[in-house]
């Protein structure tokens with residue numbers, strides 16, 4: 001087994017969190033070496049390159065959460081990064097609509113959360129909403145978020161990879177973390193002696209953390225997000241259209257996203273996946289993962305700390321294209337099944353479940369000690385939050401390791 005040069009910091013996982021953490025460590029400690037280890041041949045092949053590309057404004061999250069703490073600032077910081085690198089940004093905003101009077105209480109709650117989080121959010125009448133987006137359907141009123149925007153996540157990660165290289169970070173793609181032997185890390189590219197390990201392995205973050213004695217109370221439960229692209233020829237959508245979400249779970253419901261180049265897509269779903277990278281067919285099938293996850297899903301189906309049974313049944317129905325389009329049709333006029341035939345690249349959420357409470361974790365979770373730190377549950381809006389969240393991860397490393 002070959003030996004690689006030793007490194008002060010080893011960041012495992014080349015998604016947006018891993019790249020941002022590696023760059024922040026390098027900025028803070030220019031005299032120390034930083035290595036980024038990614039199992040795929042390229043960075044951003046999972047959630048960070050397969051998400052909706054929405055820079056969220058930050059009004060969904062309760063004020064005491066890390067998500068609330070980093071979303072508003074993250075939106076601003078990522079927007080600045082995107083424009084400074086000359087990448088495309090669509091400042092199209094977002095309308096959150098009420099499908100019936102029953103949704104009004106949730107609109108009010110979002111407005112309260114937005115105000116507490118210092119986020120710009122404007123209540124608008126149905127008529128005002130139609131002036132923003134002529135095709136919107138809403139019951140009496142809606143919320144308008146002018147700070148929501150969209151960008152191309154693959155362009156963002158490619159730019160960050162280039163920056164990381166220029167800044168002197170050793171970026172090693174196609175080099176999976178395989179395990180540890182004391183302070184030595186076993187990777188597909190060879191053995192490496194490491195000062196400090198930062199685990200940003202997304203769908204495999206719990207597995208890596210277990211090697212270091214962490215994530216004892218948690219496991220990743222993967223949820224698949226499917227998208228349907230529009231082939232409508234008429235005027236498209238001017239803004240993103242979202243329903244009010246069920247705030248008891250971390251998913252936002254089927255919505256319309258206007259991509260950075262102005263196309264509309266419906267999604268993403270949150271369908272339980274049976275292995276971590278179950279993107280299509282039997283692609284990346286792992287029998288051990290299948291048994292573990294299917295067994296966990298089955299247990300949750302009969303006894304969970306949240307309504308998993310309803311969620312799973314509702315979400316599995318969304319494999320049906322007409323059903324998915326009909327849900328989106330509750331948000332806008334003129335939505336026809338025949339105009340939504342093209343499935344996009346799915347993404348899979350690395351959602352954490354607490355093993356004892358049997359509930360989905362709503363916020364980002366960090367665990368670590370003087371030798372390693374583990375980023376667990378970097379779910380949406382972690383892409384938006386990535387820059388201030390990475391700074392927070394580095395603050396924690398300083399607290400733990402000095």
Ligand SMILES: Cc1cc2nc3c(=O)[nH]c(=O)nc-3n(C[C@H](O)[C@H](O)[C@H](O)COP(=O)(O)OP(=O)(O)OC[C@H]3O[C@@H](n4cnc5c(N)ncnc54)[C@H](O)[C@@H]3O)c2cc1C
Nearest residue numbers: 013015016017039048051052054177202225347381382384
């Ligand atoms: C369908 C979907 C839609 C979303 N939409 C949005 C949105 O609009 N806005 C928003 O803010 N957020 C959104 N998110 C959330 C956002 O994409 C994630 O929060 C973010 O990308 C997480 O980044 P990450 O770096 O933690 O994970 P990832 O991008 O998954 O990166 C983890 C990396 O670790 C690597 N890895 C795993 N195991 C190993 C190993 N053993 N060795 C080496 N490398 C390893 C993987 O290959 C991967 O590249 C969405 C997520 C999904 C799934």
